[in-house]
Amino acid sequence: xxxxxxxxxxxxxxxxxxxxxxxxxxxxxxxxxxxxxxxxxxxxxxxxxxxxxxxxxxxxxxxxxxxxxxxxxxxxxxxxxxxxxxxxxxxxxxxxxxxxxxxxxxxxxxxxxxxxxxxxxxxxxxxxxxxxxxxxxxxxxxxxxxxxxxxxxxxxxxxxxxxxxxxxxxxxxxxxxxxxxxxxxxxxxxxxxxxxxxxxxxxxxxxxxxxxxxxxxxxxxxxxxxx
Amino acid sequence: xxxxxxxxxxxxxxxxxxxxxxxxxxxxxxxxxxxxxxxxxxxxxxxxxxxxxxxxxxxxxxxxxxxxxxxxxxxxxxxxxxxxxxxxxxxxxxxxxxxxxxxxxxxxxxxxxxxxxxxxxxxxxxxxxxxxxxxxxxxxxxxxxxxxxxxxxxxxxxxxxxxxxxxxxxxxxxxxxxxxxxxxxxxxxxxxxxxxxxxxxxxxxxxxxxxxxxxxxxxxxxxxxxxxxxxxxxxxxxxxxxxxxxxxxxxxxxxxxxxxxxxxxxxxxxxxxxxxxxxxxxxxxxxxxxxxxxxxxxxxxxxxx
Numbered sequence: 001x002x003x004x005x006x007x008x009x010x011x012x013x014x015x016x017x018x019x020x021x022x023x024x025x026x027x028x029x030x031x032x033x034x035x036x037x038x039x040x041x042x043x044x045x046x047x048x049x050x051x052x053x054x055x056x057x058x059x060x061x062x063x064x065x066x067x068x069x070x071x072x073x074x075x076x077x078x079x080x081x082x083x084x085x086x087x088x089x090x091x092x093x094x095x096x097x098x099x100x101x102x103x104x105x106x107x108x109x110x111x112x113x114x115x116x117x118x119x120x121x122x123x124x125x126x127x128x129x130x131x132x133x134x135x136x137x138x139x140x141x142x143x144x145x146x147x148x149x150x151x152x153x154x155x156x157x158x159x160x161x162x163x164x165x166x167x168x169x170x171x172x173x174x175x176x177x178x179x180x181x182x183x184x185x186x187x188x189x190x191x192x193x194x195x196x197x198x199x200x201x202x203x204x205x206x207x208x209x210x211x212x213x214x215x216x217x218x219x220x221x222x223x224x225x226x227x
Numbered sequence: 228x229x230x231x232x233x234x235x236x237x238x239x240x241x242x243x244x245x246x247x248x249x250x251x252x253x254x255x256x257x258x259x260x261x262x263x264x265x266x267x268x269x270x271x272x273x274x275x276x277x278x279x280x281x282x283x284x285x286x287x288x289x290x291x292x293x294x295x296x297x298x299x300x301x302x303x304x305x306x307x308x309x310x311x312x313x314x315x316x317x318x319x320x321x322x323x324x325x326x327x328x329x330x331x332x333x334x335x336x337x338x339x340x341x342x343x344x345x346x347x348x349x350x351x352x353x354x355x356x357x358x359x360x361x362x363x364x365x366x367x368x369x370x371x372x373x374x375x376x377x378x379x380x381x382x383x384x385x386x387x388x389x390x391x392x393x394x395x396x397x398x399x400x401x402x403x404x405x406x407x408x409x410x411x412x413x414x415x416x417x418x419x420x421x422x423x424x425x426x427x428x429x430x431x432x433x434x435x436x437x438x439x440x441x442x443x444x445x446x447x448x449x450x451x452x453x454x455x456x457x458x459x460x461x462x463x464x465x466x467x468x469x470x471x472x473x474x475x476x477x478x479x480x481x482x483x484x485x486x487x488x489x490x491x492x493x494x495x496x497x498x499x500x501x502x503x504x505x506x507x508x509x510x511x512x513x514x515x516x517x518x519x520x521x522x523x524x525x526x527x528x529x530x531x532x
Contacts, residue, residue: 053435055532073440076532081437091432095241104239105436152436 001029008058035195037212043195084158090149092137099133105156123151142169245425252458259462267470269400270501276393287354290378294350304374305350311373324351415519444524455516459509
């Protein structure tokens with residue numbers, strides 16, 4: 001499902017400092033991973049790599065059965081449609097309504113409009129935004145925008161779901177519902193990776209952890225015991 | 228609008244705001260206007276040159292030295308040549324210049340008493356051929372047989388100059404249209420780049436969600452094509468009255484008639500190929516807009532993984 005073999009990443013020139021170095025790990029289909037580490041450790045860069053926003057500058061990356069470092073540009077859009085991403089900054093399209101933002105992945109995948117409508121309304125109901133479907137992002141609170149972003153990430157039933165601080169703008173109840181959704185998706189076979197700083201969240205939902213420091217993987221397993 | 232009636236060309240990238248419906252159509256309208264004028268100018272010059280060329284090619288001047296001397300059949304040489312001209316199937320008309328006509332022609336060189344000189348002046352005929360491409364050699368032979376020494380003057384040098392002039396005018400018009408097309412391409416490219424810059428975030432988001440280059444470039448190209456088509460139709464609507472006005476002004480040169488024309492007769496003044504070329508301008512503008520937008524967006528997207 002996801003396999004990194006000596007993966008490195010630099011932005012810009014070849015002599016620029018590496019933001020990710022010699023990453024080696026694998027996540028089987030249906031696996032769950034917490035992605036932990038201090039700010040600047042490379043968590044967001046790793047998520048960008050796994051959403052195919054960038055390609056590795058070193059090593060081999062296998063994602064959803066495809067070798068990314070050798071894949072052609074035309075091979076990537078279908079792969080991206082099988083990946084869901086919940087961004088820390090939501091990344092909603094400001095000129096579209098909440099409904100149309102959530103519908104975007106389905107429309108890009110060419111789903112019939114009737115099916116799009118039914119699925120989006122169901123998803124908006126799940127994230128408690130049924131009555132806010134016509135609102136644009138600027139008219140929504142931070143929490144509501146986060147829920148729209150979540151709905152957009154999961155509506156296409158992605159095989160790989162990535163989240164960057166997904167509960168940062170949610171109240172406890174909404175955060176709990178989101179984690180239950182992620183766990184449910186994981187239970188039915190979706191591979192899930194969640195980047196967070198929240199130790200409380202990790203404690204409530206124990207799982208295997210990937211810990212990054214200065215672009216290197218320093219832990220791939222259960223959380224180290226506090227000394 | 229109910230969500231179930233979402234239009235098929237929904238503006239997911241927000242291009243209606245990013246690609247304004249004011250500046251680009253205005254520039255394309257100006258380009259279309261200039262292209263229409265260039266095409267009309269080329270058509271008019273080509274038609275005028277064609278008329279001059281056709282007229283000059285069909286005209287001959289025939290000189291008969293010693294016109295009063297007897298020819299082989301005993302009649303005068305001038306009479307024998309006039310008979311030969313009348314008998315020739317290639318000749319549409321032949322007119323013998325009178326002594327007064329010849330005196331007027333020679334007046335700048337010989338003064339008013341040219342006909343009183345002791346020198347025998349040749350008889351001169353103005354000849355118009357039925358067809359500019361008629362076999363003039365056969366006529367030469369027939370006239371020489373009727374009156375040996377008869378001279379036939381053609382308008383070859385003038386024809387050559389007129390041909391060069393017509394070709395130059397056409398080349399200038401083609402160059403003007405090419406420059407207009409290049410400028411239009413550059414303008415569309417700049418407008419598309421501005422749209423890309425304004426919608427960079429949106430493009431990166433839909434790209435990340437799995438949108439193909441074809442889809443994104445198609446959205447831009449569709450919007451640009453609509454704007455270019457609208458602009459070119461406006462430019463054409465402004466250009467046609469101007470072209471018809473120029474046709475009215477040039478009518479005396481085209482038909483040798485200065486009589487004012489009705490709007491309906493002016494429409495028929497423009498040749499069919501010019502109407503076809505003018506009608507093709509919006510198609511060309513749309514194609515330039517679509518192609519340039521496609522190329523610009525795809526080039527820009529190639530920087531993304």
